[in-house]
Amino acid sequence: MQEPKGPLAGLRVLDLTRVLAGPTCTQMLGDLGAEIIKIERPEAGDDTRGFAPPFIPNTKESAYFVGVNRNKKSVTLDLAKPEGQALVLRLLEHCDILAENFKVGALAKYGLGYEQLKDRFPKLIYCSITGFGQTGPYAPRPGYDALIQAMGGVMSLTGEPGGSPQKVGVPVADLFAGLYGCIGILAALNHRNATGQGQQIDIGMLDTHVAWLANQGMNYLATGENPPRLGNQHPNISPYQEFPTRDGYLILAVGNDPTFERFCKAFGLEQMLSDPRFATNASRVQNRDLVTATLTPTMRSKTTAEWIEALEALKIGCGPINTLEQVFADPHVQAREMVLEMQHGSGQTVKVIANPVKLSATPPSYRSAPPVLGEHTQEVLSGLLGMSEAELAGLKAKGITGG
Numbered sequence: 001m002q003e004p005k006g007p008l009a010g011l012r013v014l015d016l017t018r019v020l021a022g023p024t025c026t027q028m029l030g031d032l033g034a035e036i037i038k039i040e041r042p043e044a045g046d047d048t049r050g051f052a053p054p055f056i057p058n059t060k061e062s063a064y065f066v067g068v069n070r071n072k073k074s075v076t077l078d079l080a081k082p083e084g085q086a087l088v089l090r091l092l093e094h095c096d097i098l099a100e101n102f103k104v105g106a107l108a109k110y111g112l113g114y115e116q117l118k119d120r121f122p123k124l125i126y127c128s129i130t131g132f133g134q135t136g137p138y139a140p141r142p143g144y145d146a147l148i149q150a151m152g153g154v155m156s157l158t159g160e161p162g163g164s165p166q167k168v169g170v171p172v173a174d175l176f177a178g179l180y181g182c183i184g185i186l187a188a189l190n191h192r193n194a195t196g197q198g199q200q201i202d203i204g205m206l207d208t209h210v211a212w213l214a215n216q217g218m219n220y221l222a223t224g225e226n227p228p229r230l231g232n233q234h235p236n237i238s239p240y241q242e243f244p245t246r247d248g249y250l251i252l253a254v255g256n257d258p259t260f261e262r263f264c265k266a267f268g269l270e271q272m273l274s275d276p277r278f279a280t281n282a283s284r285v286q287n288r289d290l291v292t293a294t295l296t297p298t299m300r301s302k303t304t305a306e307w308i309e310a311l312e313a314l315k316i317g318c319g320p321i322n323t324l325e326q327v328f329a330d331p332h333v334q335a336r337e338m339v340l341e342m343q344h345g346s347g348q349t350v351k352v353i354a355n356p357v358k359l360s361a362t363p364p365s366y367r368s369a370p371p372v373l374g375e376h377t378q379e380v381l382s383g384l385l386g387m388s389e390a391e392l393a394g395l396k397a398k399g400i401t402g403g
Helices: 021-031 063-067 082-092 145-151 172-195 205-211 214-223 257-266 281-286 288-299 304-313 324-329 331-335 377-383 389-397
Strands: 012-016 035-040 072-076 097-100 125-130 199-204 240-244 249-253 317-320 339-343 349-353
Touching (some): 012 021, 021 035, 021 072, 021 097, 021 125, 021 172, 063 349, 072 377, 097 172, 125 172, 145 172, 145 205, 172 199, 172 205, 199 205, 249 288, 249 304, 281 288, 304 317, 324 331, 377 389
Parallel strands (some): 012 035, 012 097, 097 125, 125 199
Antiparallel strands (some): 240 249, 249 317, 339 349
């Protein structure tokens, strides 16, 4: 593993997270240069190691696990045993940040709760990511992405009008919680740099979900009315949706009235400009079904490629609805280097999705592929804690560090 570099180089994170929200947070920290020591259960490891198929070709690693665990060192420790808990405490003497997504109160049973650690480690930044946060009536409940999407309202907004509620096709509740956790850690680091004080960061997936309801949440607060499901239409802009073309579909994004005027004049729809039902964005939103019905015959007159060429020439927002094969083949995605290859501990080369944060002076670094379970146990315990081979063998024999 290469030496850490980047804006967070020199920081060390004890990562007690698993599945997606927590690992998303810690992978971002790792990409930015922090050293991540990922603690996993002996033999089983992170749950997502078993979230397969698909596996990465020619390995035993799930694609799911590989997606959010690069730049991490895997150390197997049994936290349920006193010896494992003692080793965590020793590791914390060398760490700046602890990230965890155990159920509320679970780590306290092992003597590893924030209240138990804050006096011993006053500079420690302790990030807890749970389904519902550390307080409130739902705090003891487990959190799952689909559950949070349902309870947080986005499923009521997603789907075709009159159809059933739909979750988003990727686990956005987990991902947002992880990213908000990372933001909280960065803020806490800045505070610690100024004061020398650590603190706990309490991230609830439902909280973060409510926060990113964004314009739709504000639409409700402004009106007291539940926004309806609109399929691919925009609640506040029209036309801003998918349209059928001669050979497929296209997203058309007309963001304001001057753009709508330019669109209409270019494609023989001037009559819409003099019609009060279409003259302003507000009137078009009120008559969105009529807007769709009026524009659809015109949109069917060209292929998707023809529309993109014509609309881009007029600087009107548009784009194809790509499959993932088309996404990763897209020349812009490739130019932005959003896929990279890393040498995995299995000996195979694995493809992973790159970090999207582009920093001019301290860009993300890709030092090591997602680890094989327990790959770095000996390295960390001997190198960081100075444990001898005999001590390591004893831990292994007791099942503290696994096979």
